[in-house]
Amino acid sequence: MAKYSMHLLVCGGTGCRSAHSAKITENFKNELDASNLSETIQVIETGCFGFCEKGPIVKIMPDNTFYTQVKPEDIKEIVAEHLIKGRKVTRLLYIDPEKKEKIEDSKHMGFYRKQLRIALRNCGFIDPENIDEYIAREGYEALGRCLAEMTPQDVINIVKESGLRGRGGGGFPTGLKWEFASKYQADQKYVVCNADEGDPGAFMDRSILEGDPHSVIEAMAICGYAIGATKGLVYIRAEYPLAIKRLQIAIKQAREYGLLGKNILGSNFEFDIELRYGAGAFVCGEETALIHSMEGLRGEPTVKPPFPAESGYWGKPTNVNNVETFANIPVIILKGGKWFRSIGTEKSPGTKVFALAGKINNVGLIEVPMGITLREVIFEIGGGIKDGKKFKAVQTGGPSGGCLTEKHLDTPIEFDTLIAAGSMMGSGGMIVMDEDDCMVAVAKFYLEFTVEESCGKCAPCRIGNKRLHETLEKICKGNGTREDIELLQNMSRVIKDTALCGLGQTSPNPVLSTIDNFWDEYIEHVDQKKCRAGVCKDLMQYVIRAENCVGCTACARVCPVGAISGERKSVHKIDPAICIKCGACIEKCKFDAIFIQ
Amino acid sequence: MAESRVALKRSEVEQLKAVCREFNNDPGELINVLHKAQGIFGYLPAEVQEVVAQELNIPVAKVYGVVTFYSFFTMIPRGQYPISLCTGTACYVRGADKVLDEFKRLLKLDVGETSADGKFSLNCLRCVGACGLAPVVLVGEKTYGRVSPDQVREILKEYGYEV
Ligand SMILES: Cc1cc2nc3c(=O)[nH]c(=O)nc-3n(C[C@H](O)[C@H](O)[C@H](O)COP(=O)(O)O)c2cc1C
Ligand code: FES
Numbered sequence: 202m203a204k205y206s207m208h209l210l211v212c213g214g215t216g217c218r219s220a221h222s223a224k225i226t227e228n229f230k231n232e233l234d235a236s237n238l239s240e241t242i243q244v245i246e247t248g249c250f251g252f253c254e255k256g257p258i259v260k261i262m263p264d265n266t267f268y269t270q271v272k273p274e275d276i277k278e279i280v281a282e283h284l285i286k287g288r289k290v291t292r293l294l295y296i297d298p299e300k301k302e303k304i305e306d307s308k309h310m311g312f313y314r315k316q317l318r319i320a321l322r323n324c325g326f327i328d329p330e331n332i333d334e335y336i337a338r339e340g341y342e343a344l345g346r347c348l349a350e351m352t353p354q355d356v357i358n359i360v361k362e363s364g365l366r367g368r369g370g371g372g373f374p375t376g377l378k379w380e381f382a383s384k385y386q387a388d389q390k391y392v393v394c395n396a397d398e399g400d401p402g403a404f405m406d407r408s409i410l411e412g413d414p415h416s417v418i419e420a421m422a423i424c425g426y427a428i429g430a431t432k433g434l435v436y437i438r439a440e441y442p443l444a445i446k447r448l449q450i451a452i453k454q455a456r457e458y459g460l461l462g463k464n465i466l467g468s469n470f471e472f473d474i475e476l477r478y479g480a481g482a483f484v485c486g487e488e489t490a491l492i493h494s495m496e497g498l499r500g501e502p503t504v505k506p507p508f509p510a511e512s513g514y515w516g517k518p519t520n521v522n523n524v525e526t527f528a529n530i531p532v533i534i535l536k537g538g539k540w541f542r543s544i545g546t547e548k549s550p551g552t553k554v555f556a557l558a559g560k561i562n563n564v565g566l567i568e569v570p571m572g573i574t575l576r577e578v579i580f581e582i583g584g585g586i587k588d589g590k591k592f593k594a595v596q597t598g599g600p601s602g603g604c605l606t607e608k609h610l611d612t613p614i615e616f617d618t619l620i621a622a623g624s625m626m627g628s629g630g631m632i633v634m635d636e637d638d639c640m641v642a643v644a645k646f647y648l649e650f651t652v653e654e655s656c657g658k659c660a661p662c663r664i665g666n667k668r669l670h671e672t673l674e675k676i677c678k679g680n681g682t683r684e685d686i687e688l689l690q691n692m693s694r695v696i697k698d699t700a701l702c703g704l705g706q707t708s709p710n711p712v713l714s715t716i717d718n719f720w721d722e723y724i725e726h727v728d729q730k731k732c733r734a735g736v737c738k739d740l741m742q743y744v745i746r747a748e749n750c751v752g753c754t755a756c757a758r759v760c761p762v763g764a765i766s767g768e769r770k771s772v773h774k775i776d777p778a779i780c781i782k783c784g785a786c787i788e789k790c791k792f793d794a795i796f797i798q
Numbered sequence: 799m800a801e802s803r804v805a806l807k808r809s810e811v812e813q814l815k816a817v818c819r820e821f822n823n824d825p826g827e828l829i830n831v832l833h834k835a836q837g838i839f840g841y842l843p844a845e846v847q848e849v850v851a852q853e854l855n856i857p858v859a860k861v862y863g864v865v866t867f868y869s870f871f872t873m874i875p876r877g878q879y880p881i882s883l884c885t886g887t888a889c890y891v892r893g894a895d896k897v898l899d900e901f902k903r904l905l906k907l908d909v910g911e912t913s914a915d916g917k918f919s920l921n922c923l924r925c926v927g928a929c930g931l932a933p934v935v936l937v938g939e940k941t942y943g944r945v946s947p948d949q950v951r952e953i954l955k956e957y958g959y960e961v
Contacts, residue, residue: 216928219941253930401886401925439833439870440926478833480868483924497828500868558888560930565930632887646890650924658868672839
């Protein structure tokens, strides 16, 4: 990067791209050309910066200026003012929500202060479509070191020593998994990267592949060397076209540089990678289902054992790891297992990437050391709850996880503590909910997801989840009883105990955890037929506020079912038995006389 | 499967056969073949599935089983402007269900349906990974972020929707 005096980093992640960041890059290039600056200033389209809430982001190096919510029209001004005259465009700087001060330098933003980036080390710094930039940041050095100085067992030992646990949700120790796969003898073994990322609300794997695809390619090759595999496969969702494109470019470049293919870096190690596409089925994130899907079959899971390490893709030993797990590997090889262990907690070393979403101020992608508390994540990094509302719950672990509440805010986040609290790490999605979210409806939402995504192979999952969903629906409609809550609990336990794969074994978690943590809300729904968040439509009533009603008859005239009666100039009344809760009357009333109870 | 048969264009069938050859007529590549087939025809009617089954030398039932298993594959033609709403969790808690209701109401379509004139189709997706922009709506390739129910009419108007 030496010949340039300045770099303009423009976020080219999916989020910022949907807000026209590609146009921003283009405008920069044109403006620089017009001012004869393209020789000295370089424009780089990077991967995600993480701060999606305020995208599109433009960062200017070396001074670390962090411009937020940049529009293509702003580029002329940035070039004329900042790049030519050296004056920052202050209106585009990030404003600290608490101190109300403009922050010039991203290092001082609350969002970044507590973060530690290992898996995301290159995201937002390099051009993911240029292998030289990855190499300039120690890229492929780890692979080189493995091939030149280490035996496969040495590699496995370092990974074991690091204590790295799978980031795809299960938290299984990666080093052990590699060791199993290395022990089985076969004429062909496979390394599979699980990039199915089915948990809605999580987008870390996508961001890593979009922002730093080579880190995953390098790690897969290292894994291939360690377990004795020559073929790698990335199973990636078809919903991620940009990640697919960048991965394809990266694989091509790696082949051209002799980093994939035969005789890698002059050794006799051979390894190559192919892509396989998902087709929209959540269960395909489960490793046995994923393998069947790669074989061109319906993505139905099978009973383990045999584990894929013994019999996986086409019956051969197969090692499946998640994208983020892989992204950690090159750094662990270079800095050592001890170094990695020094970060995070004893039982969960290292960092974890979380996707913050929902009712939180700073939606985005963060990487933090394990052991950090939910409070730090939500209130310090995440900037608290949107619109000054009250925090109610945070959902972790996606459809397999649960809802944590106020009382869990100071729990350190690691694999085991989250499970003990009735949720799980999952892939790292964190959906924040506020007082306007009804927890019964949230449980119902997740069950709707599971019912749709259940592959149907085993009865507990196929039928049981449907019954759970029906029962929740009944409660939301105001027809539930206390027995129904008990039924939910019993049925949940049975499904968990008897379902075939991880999908069914965890799908009742959202139900159980909301019942545990929000018992009062369930009771209100069944006893008083009340939804305090005002979400369950059938439990709401439209009422006329007598003090405000002037008797203009507007509501009675607009009501499509004739539920409103009353004389002109006298207070009107809504008959709840007829009302269909369409809301037309509220919209029409000019006197704020109708409200929802 | 569908009652009325569709006539496939000869050139498109040839194209499909070429795709199968590209994948060495390997049944293990079925999903990749179907992705390409949907790219050619826009959807996967029974007739397309029959060609694929023939070429890869597997039962049509197996192809049908795979097509119906994965939500990405469709046997109904999508509209000229396919509308997809993200109903992932982040979008849900930011009100995607209300946006969906508005689309349903204005288009008089249910999820998975295509309008009679073939112009619009309505579908749901699970997380496109732009959760920062929730709720997210896609029309074709174009992404709309932070959509509220009262913007729905405006979005539809861009594509020639009239009340
Ligand atoms: C229903 C279900 C869905 C899953 N989805 C994913 C996923 O989207 N991505 C992923 O990496 N792992 C997913 N997993 C976990 C995988 O089965 C597997 O454990 C993981 O890919 C192993 O990689 P790791 O050890 O690096 O985490 C899922 C598991 C289940 C039961
Ligand atoms: S949940 Fe809608 S984009 Fe992620």
